[in-house]
Amino acid sequence: MKNLLDLNGEVAVVIGAAGVLAGAIAEAFAEAGARVAVLDLNAEKGEERAQKINQGGGRARFFFCNVLERETLRKANEEVESALGAPTILLNGAGGNDPKTTVSDDNPFENIPLENWRRNFDLNLVGGALLPCQVFGPGMVARKRGSIINIASVSAHIPLSKVVSYSASKAAVLSLTRFLAREWARHGVRVNSITPGFFPAEQNRRLLFNEDGTPNARTQAVWNHTPMGRFGEAQELLGAALFLASSKASSFVTGADIRVDGGFLAQTI
Ligand SMILES: NC(=O)c1ccc[n+]([C@@H]2O[C@H](COP(=O)([O-])OP(=O)(O)OC[C@H]3O[C@@H](n4cnc5c(N)ncnc54)[C@H](O)[C@@H]3O)[C@@H](O)[C@H]2O)c1
Numbered sequence: 072m073k074n075l076l077d078l079n080g081e082v083a084v085v086i087g088a089a090g091v092l093a094g095a096i097a098e099a100f101a102e103a104g105a106r107v108a109v110l111d112l113n114a115e116k117g118e119e120r121a122q123k124i125n126q127g128g129g130r131a132r133f134f135f136c137n138v139l140e141r142e143t144l145r146k147a148n149e150e151v152e153s154a155l156g157a158p159t160i161l162l163n164g165a166g167g168n169d170p171k172t173t174v175s176d177d178n179p180f181e182n183i184p185l186e187n188w189r190r191n192f193d194l195n196l197v198g199g200a201l202l203p204c205q206v207f208g209p210g211m212v213a214r215k216r217g218s219i220i221n222i223a224s225v226s227a228h229i230p231l232s233k234v235v236s237y238s239a240s241k242a243a244v245l246s247l248t249r250f251l252a253r254e255w256a257r258h259g260v261r262v263n264s265i266t267p268g269f270f271p272a273e274q275n276r277r278l279l280f281n282e283d284g285t286p287n288a289r290t291q292a293v294w295n296h297t298p299m300g301r302f303g304e305a306q307e308l309l310g311a312a313l314f315l316a317s318s319k320a321s322s323f324v325t326g327a328d329i330r331v332d333g334g335f336l337a338q339t340i
Contacts, residue, residue, distance in 0.1 A: 093164025101129030268332025
């Protein structure tokens, strides 16, 4: 049987690929044969990621983007097309939580500054999904070929304590994913999402760990609520990402959300 997860001939744009989760996915796409465009705000780590892929025998290049600025995405799209070919896969992996929106005794819900609330929506919804879909989507639609993967969160399904605006912005990502799945299905472009559970990364370090790196009370609560009783590792997202990226493996899959959460959303009490 042919390799269902083979990505030879694909050009994958992986946004946030300097980071932990999208970075691991970028490496997996390259290993599966795709030419990979590493897009990120962080040029130093982005270059490192592209270099690591190339040294491992894959083909990758770094392109700067700030997902909050459409023009940088438009420029990156042009540069990717001339350097690697027209994008056929888009993984939207930039995102995070603005700490000033985290509810606590010192920062009650009613005091969350609107500016910071908006910042979360800008990063996770507008930059984390909407603008890249607006910039990279039409080319895929015109060529009738594409797979777009957005990164949601368990908090998109049931809001987590403390991170109210992050949760709401990720719920909006799920909604946008389904809207575009319906909109572009007849144009050969599939749009799906992955819901990761808890994976230690840069953007959630302060929420999950004490200053000295030891797990805090929230981490214990997460583990207690996760049937598998542990955090996920970035490598454990790769199967879902490869499946959704591959038009051989998931040709009839659009508007889907794959939960990779150790059972977090399956548990109540
Ligand atoms: N780690 C988790 O447990 C977890 C759980 C659920 C969802 N997620 C989501 O997964 C995605 C990846 O997060 P991660 O955990 O790997 O975090 P990370 O901080 O390691 O990576 C995020 C990357 O996004 C980049 N980025 C941030 N703002 C940007 C901007 N304006 N323009 C371009 N790039 C920008 C950062 O430079 C970084 O490389 C995010 O959407 C996050 O919300 C993570």
